[in-house]
Amino acid sequence: MSPSDADRRGMTRALELALRGQGFVEPNPMVGCVVVQQNRIVGEGWHARFGERHAEPVALEAAGAAARGATLYVSLEPCCHHGKTGPCSQAILEAGIARVVVAQQDPFAAVAGGGIAELRRAGLTVEVGLMEPEARWLNAPYLKRVTTGRPWLIAKWAVSLDGKIASRSGDSAWITGPQARRRVHQLRGRMDAILVGSRTALVDNPRLTARPPGARTPLRIVIDSQARLPETSYLVRTAAELPVLVAAGPAAPVARCRRLRQAGCEVWVGTAEDRDQRLLELCDELGRRQMTNVLVEGGGCLLGSLFDAAAFDEVYGFVAPKLIGGTDAPSPLAGRGCLNMDQAITLEGVRLELIDSDILVQGRIPRPPTTLPAI
Numbered sequence: 001m002s003p004s005d006a007d008r009r010g011m012t013r014a015l016e017l018a019l020r021g022q023g024f025v026e027p028n029p030m031v032g033c034v035v036v037q038q039n040r041i042v043g044e045g046w047h048a049r050f051g052e053r054h055a056e057p058v059a060l061e062a063a064g065a066a067a068r069g070a071t072l073y074v075s076l077e078p079c080c081h082h083g084k085t086g087p088c089s090q091a092i093l094e095a096g097i098a099r100v101v102v103a104q105q106d107p108f109a110a111v112a113g114g115g116i117a118e119l120r121r122a123g124l125t126v127e128v129g130l131m132e133p134e135a136r137w138l139n140a141p142y143l144k145r146v147t148t149g150r151p152w153l154i155a156k157w158a159v160s161l162d163g164k165i166a167s168r169s170g171d172s173a174w175i176t177g178p179q180a181r182r183r184v185h186q187l188r189g190r191m192d193a194i195l196v197g198s199r200t201a202l203v204d205n206p207r208l209t210a211r212p213p214g215a216r217t218p219l220r221i222v223i224d225s226q227a228r229l230p231e232t233s234y235l236v237r238t239a240a241e242l243p244v245l246v247a248a249g250p251a252a253p254v255a256r257c258r259r260l261r262q263a264g265c266e267v268w269v270g271t272a273e274d275r276d277q278r279l280l281e282l283c284d285e286l287g288r289r290q291m292t293n294v295l296v297e298g299g300g301c302l303l304g305s306l307f308d309a310a311a312f313d314e315v316y317g318f319v320a321p322k323l324i325g326g327t328d329a330p331s332p333l334a335g336r337g338c339l340n341m342d343q344a345i346t347l348e349g350v351r352l353e354l355i356d357s358d359i360l361v362q363g364r365i366p367r368p369p370t371t372l373p374a375i
């Protein structure tokens, strides 16, 4: 086996391990680590939960004395600062590792090349960039938040085969079957927040919870310029147990905001007059709250506004073999949309999944990768 095959094998394993932290580690990145001595894996580790140990010390502990003179593969640059845990660069040096292979530099300001530089200064061989595209793909939500200050927005919808998200009366329960809906609950369980438009909140009276609960409890957010969310709604009635944020506009009546607050909701009042601007303001606010993954569950007006603003990053589109018909029955993306087909967005990294008789089409909005300064 050529050395590069061995390196790819080590990094592939590190990336596989990293994914185990999904939903548990945010706002931290997912990181996996493998220690290899004479072509044999002697230690593995991953960052399992926010606040717990990083991947590198876990893998080094598993390797023990076998780490001396070994190669360490890690899916993201080792940290060099005292955060919730000690610096990983130090642990690597103390373990006597000879060579470090890093998939990607960490853009987080407290690291940003410092971990790699420290290891090189100490005389270790450090190679950066092996399977970097795969590492960027894995941690795209983290990278977006760290580099732009906004969370990764996932648009989710369910359509009939004729492309409707509801009938002309607004009824949408249910388009997909129970298994596809279970898949949505799994997705909800790793989100920091779930967003819906005010009409969806009114018409569907949703709970927006993950059932059964997942790795995290998402903040339930209603985009509601006039703070009209009824106190009798399921969201308001459960706000004391599970957090609800009403994202209102500057013209929302003060008395309504007060009543929602008294009922246990947080009312966030955006300052921009323009409702699309306010959506972006809200994204900045969620980023400040260290939110990494946010699910937007509709309806068509809200998703259309976000699409027109090129604001969402990923799509989970469920298609059911049902026919609804009707010019007035809504589709998932309202708003302006594209004028011509050459402006239509083709998703990348598309995955198709047959779930009972429904199909899940999952893919990402193509964007140029954020470049990091070479070190």
Ligand SMILES: NC(=O)c1ccc[n+]([C@@H]2O[C@H](COP(=O)([O-])OP(=O)(O)OC[C@H]3O[C@@H](n4cnc5c(N)ncnc54)[C@H](OP(=O)(O)O)[C@@H]3O)[C@@H](O)[C@H]2O)c1
Pocket: 156, 157, 158, 159, 164, 165, 166, 169, 170, 171, 172, 175, 196, 197, 198, 199, 200, 201, 203, 204, 223, 224, 225, 226, 228, 275, 276, 277, 279, 297, 298, 299, 300, 301, 302, 303, 305, 306, 330, 334
């Ligand atoms: N099948 C599915 O996947 C699915 C998912 C969700 C909903 N639905 C269905 O979709 C229907 C509701 O969808 P909808 O499109 O009528 O309404 P919507 O997107 O849920 O809510 C639209 C409302 O959100 C508020 N809003 C605030 N800022 C906005 C902005 N920047 N862009 C857009 N909206 C903004 C506006 O009300 P204010 O002016 O009061 O703020 C607007 O009228 C229901 O029938 C529901 O059952 C289906």
